[in-house]
Amino acid sequence: MATRYTKYRVNGFVFSSNSKDDCLVTQDSGVSMRAITTFRASGEDKNPKEAMTTYYGVISLKNLDASTAPL
Numbered sequence: 001m002a003t004r005y006t007k008y009r010v011n012g013f014v015f016s017s018n019s020k021d022d023c024l025v026t027q028d029s030g031v032s033m034r035a036i037t038t039f040r041a042s043g044e045d046k047n048p049k050e051a052m053t054t055y056y057g058v059i060s061l062k063n064l065d066a067s068t069a070p071l
Helices: none
Strands: 001-006 007-009 013-016 029-041 047-058 060-062
Touching: none
Parallel strands: none
Antiparallel strands: 001 060, 007 013, 029 047
């Protein structure tokens, strides 16, 4: 069983889902994070490079409860 939320509060932060933003004048569902990742020029690249990059996304909040799922 999965429960879907439009807003979630954790550690003092409030996260809003993309569906919640659809009915608002302002939008607050975007997130970003910085991470070191490996870049390759192609699949055959033998000299990959590591660099800091920023990933952007949109929040979709779901809570999965495996204890109530039928077997």
